[in-house]
Amino acid sequence: MVVFLYHNVSGEKIVHTVENIHFTELFFLVPLILLNTMLNAWKWSTLLGAMGINIKYSSLLSTQMIGAFLSIFMPSNIGGDAYRAYAVGQQSGDTAHSLASVVADRIAGLLTLAFCGFLSAVIGFELHEGLHLVLPPMIVFAVVLAGVILLMQKTLLLKILVSAGLSRFRKLHSFVEKLMSAFQIYSEKPLLLVKVLLISI
Helix, strand or coil: CHHHHHCCCCHHHHHHHHHCCCHHHHHHHHHHHHHHHHHHHHHHHHHHHCCCCCCCHHHHHHHHHHHHHHHHHCCCCHHHHHHHHHHHHHHHCCHHHHHHHHHHHHHHHHHHHHHHHHHHHHHHHHHHCCHHHHHHHHHHHHHHHHHHHHHCCHHHHHHHHHHCCHHHCHHHHHHHHHHHHHHHHHHCCHHHHHHHHHHHC
């Protein structure tokens, strides 16, 4: 994969880039990356535990690291997330809830990022008095929040999907129903959601 991504980059540019790396900064950066990975594994463990899936933290941390590696060296983050859902699904025997935990993990990060963007825009508005700075982050935050609320409305969402013809595919319908049940569990535990969002910050 690395060869495929960099086959058009000359060897001289690669050598020049490596020579200009500030290894002192990397010395401080690596522990921060490790800490971030450990916090993400803790957040993921919290989401899984809410659904009765109890897996050793060390195993989740290892899976998190492998997923992060795949996300870096593959064209998108989907590969790493797919691996995480698959690995935990194999250990727990519950693929739907494992996938739900990964999706919830991503949504929590997105919602936190959107909120921070909105908060920064509000501060910027106070400093520069520019509505154009506040409006885009506000819209993004509102859309993400609306999506999260919709995911937690199991009955409504299933009705929409059934009306779209999901019921014709029994296995898929059963899988989606289990997925929605997981989000319903999260919606019934507000303290869990607060904890996950705080870890995401």
